[in-house]
Amino acid sequence: MKQNFTVTNLDSTFGATVTNIKLTEITEETAKNLYSLWLDRSLLIFPDQHLTNQEQVKFAENFGKLEFNLSPISNVRTDGTVRDPNDDDIVKSLKGNMEWHHDSTYMPIQAKGAVFTAHQVPSKEGQTGWADMTAAYEALDEDIKNKIDNLSAYHSYEYSQRERYGHKPQEESEFSGYGFDVDPKPLRPLVKVHPETGKKTLTIGRHAYKIPGLSDAEARELVKFLEDFSCQKPRTYHHSWSVGDAVIWDNRNLMHQARPWDLTEPRIMYHARLKGDPRSESGLNYK
Numbered sequence: 001m002k003q004n005f006t007v008t009n010l011d012s013t014f015g016a017t018v019t020n021i022k023l024t025e026i027t028e029e030t031a032k033n034l035y036s037l038w039l040d041r042s043l044l045i046f047p048d049q050h051l052t053n054q055e056q057v058k059f060a061e062n063f064g065k066l067e068f069n070l071s072p073i074s075n076v077r078t079d080g081t082v083r084d085p086n087d088d089d090i091v092k093s094l095k096g097n098m099e100w101h102h103d104s105t106y107m108p109i110q111a112k113g114a115v116f117t118a119h120q121v122p123s124k125e126g127q128t129g130w131a132d133m134t135a136a137y138e139a140l141d142e143d144i145k146n147k148i149d150n151l152s153a154y155h156s157y158e159y160s161q162r163e164r165y166g167h168k169p170q171e172e173s174e175f176s177g178y179g180f181d182v183d184p185k186p187l188r189p190l191v192k193v194h195p196e197t198g199k200k201t202l203t204i205g206r207h208a209y210k211i212p213g214l215s216d217a218e219a220r221e222l223v224k225f226l227e228d229f230s231c232q233k234p235r236t237y238h239h240s241w242s243v244g245d246a247v248i249w250d251n252r253n254l255m256h257q258a259r260p261w262d263l264t265e266p267r268i269m270y271h272a273r274l275k276g277d278p279r280s281e282s283g284l285n286y287k
């Protein structure tokens with residue numbers, strides 16, 4: 001069957017909006033075409049899909065196995081009440097995710113990607129942003145590339161979340177769904193080779209905290225410099241959500257963040273996370 005969806009590239013180095021498609025009715029061939037387009041553009045946005053949880057999982061499985069069951073990303077309890085904006089570990093994790101990051105880099109295998117759907121959105125703000133770390137690497141000066149080509153960073157959720165946002169210890173925390181931290185902390189090259197495109201891309205983000213060979217202060221300064229350089233236009237895109245939107249992104253070469261919103265307003269998203277390939281997404285000390 002001929003590919004019949006419409007692709008409109010975003011005004012950034014990556015990303016596309018895909019229309020004239022119903023994700024619940026795609027053929028195997030369309031799924032393959034979407035996979036190729038995803039590798040090429042890293043982020044695909046599908047407006048007006050209104051996927052059920054089951055449909056979201058089924059769509060995500062076209063792109064690989066899932067890292068864990070579908071998970072809500074939400075400040076609303078199952079009874080419908082909004083969580084305390086200031087003293088709730090789930091909300092603290094939402095706040096942490098307002099910093100740029102790749103998913104699961106603090107776990108032995110980082111995620112391949114994720115499918116996100118919008119079920120309830122605040123009246124304003126609360127966008128999700130992505131940053132193209134392949135374009136960022138390519139834009140760096142040669143001397144910086146030479147400096148970082150052989151450096152690696154340890155990634156830790158204990159650092160990025162517990163130390164910085166005051167999470168309770170794992171055994172007491174309501175937020176411990178897919179692991180809190182591991183020992184040893186995964187060590188990841190700052191410059192990763194994407195396993196499917198073969199392109200060099202930066203792996204940094206909020207979980208990166210120590211770099212062997214540098215002092216902690218130097219490591220933080222370097223990671224911050226790379227993030228500030230990377231996460232600016234035309235290498236970023238921030239999406240304003242409408243209920244029914246579905247997106248898929250490649251976690252191997254994009255970072256992402258949520259933008260703040262009034263946390264007394266409900267925001268309910270669902271997240272299906274694609275499992276990374278252990279051959280290419282394992283930490284260096286987990287191979």
Ligand SMILES: [Fe+2]
Binds near residue numbers: 097101102103256
């Ligand atoms: Fe995330």
